[in-house]
Amino acid sequence: MTQVGSMETGAKAPAEVAKPVMSSQSKTYLASLALLVLVLLAWQFLPPALGVPKFIIPTVTDCLIEMKRMLLQEGLVGHTLSTALYTVLGFAIGSLLGAVIGYLLGMSEFWEKVLSPYILALQIAPKVAFAPLFIMWFGYNAMPKLLVTVLIVFFPVLVNVLQAMRTVDRDLVNLARAYNLSRWGIFMKVEMPSTLPNLMAGLRIASTLAVIGVTVGELVGGNTGLGFLISYGGGQANAAMVFNAIVLLTVIGFLLYTVLVRIEERVLHYLPKAQH
């Protein structure tokens, strides 16, 4: 019994270490905020001072005025919601497909080897370049942008899952086998949970790409969404409209990313914090 006391030191309370981290965290927040203010100020005052015309670089206030006009006259809310919807939808479908196929290939070494050159080729191929093709095939509707998004989201998730399936600890699988777990049991209780960190990393990358997919789809064809507003604003030499659309696209991507990070923190709570 004596050894219990001596080894309890191994189970540290994380609260003690957390304090200095908090203060350094607030310091970085403050610095980030200061930088933002600085950039906004430069954006507002530098272009007029250098004589750059408004249709090249509109100032912050120009953009805000244009934002209000877009809200009232261009149906900005509808465009934004449409883009957000297709981003989330494309992300969900693409990552689901990527994960499922990643796990299937991860369980079959044969098919993985057979398919790996094609996966690599497709992964390298610029997915956004498929957009015009999809428009030719499906017409000017929501399908092309959804497909581009699914395609662009698919690969990072697939590759991450596949990589993780390959590196699952063999001893852990053997232990599960020795405990008479079925193939499905091994997958559900060992392989799937083992790959979660990689899956989450893949989803994070995919979330940033989803916005790109939708934007390109909307740029190339269609009459809804922030991507459409970019090409529309570009055609009218309305730089403020383009700026605003870009900002809103970034916000959508940022929100999706943030949600994923939150989920990841929940799901991967068992990892020591230093590894995050």
Next chain:
Amino acid sequence: MALEFRSVSKEFTTGTGQNLVAVKDISFRVNEGEFVSVVGPSGCGKSTILSMTAGLYQPTRGEVLVSDEPVSGPNAHVGFMLQKDLLLPWRDIVSNIEFGLEARGVARAERRDRAMAELKRCHLAGFENHFPYQLSGGMRQRAALARTLAIKPEIVLLDEPFSALDAQTKLLLQNSFARTISETGKTTLLITHDLAEAVLMSDRILVLSERPGTVVAEIKVDLPHRDEPLQRRVMPEVSDYAGQIFKHLKLEEKAI
């Protein structure tokens, strides 16, 4: 339950297509309740012996018998434990200990009861809801032992379970393992490269040669306190036994 190897050989085909003989013509018997250690140079096929006993793969020639029945696959009689604790990081300790019972039709409530009992036996009471990363190396190994014992195996296989631990933790854990194993009366096969550890913990020691591994000596450890390695440790005979093993391993010839 007894464990027996009858002229067992195991060959592997390497990636380059060559045949690699891991162990060759190994025969030994571990009687019920006996603690036997296998020592040998690295790469002598110690872990192959373990995997064949656990039923993870079959011998190329010969037979592995558990209580006189050939081992044909993973079975409920054998529990094994490695140098790595193999705790699932996403599960708390008590769920980790339950892991082995889940595919064996043990009801949920009984699983929890058995896991809690093993947890106490391995001196981990109070840590059931901790996650593996919150525990020290020694505690994690004890959790792994608890998981191994929870399935109530007749035979326990230990593959260098202490070799990743620091020197003091190792001594304490050897003592605690030895006591637990002697209390439960399990037949035990310990695979180790630590000569002192083999002498301190075993009834009998098998010395393996370099690859292809084969039994070159069998040493009976005629000392008291098998359940108390810390007491055996101070006996003068221990170094004699270690010296015997040392000779059989022909380590002097290799020293440059």
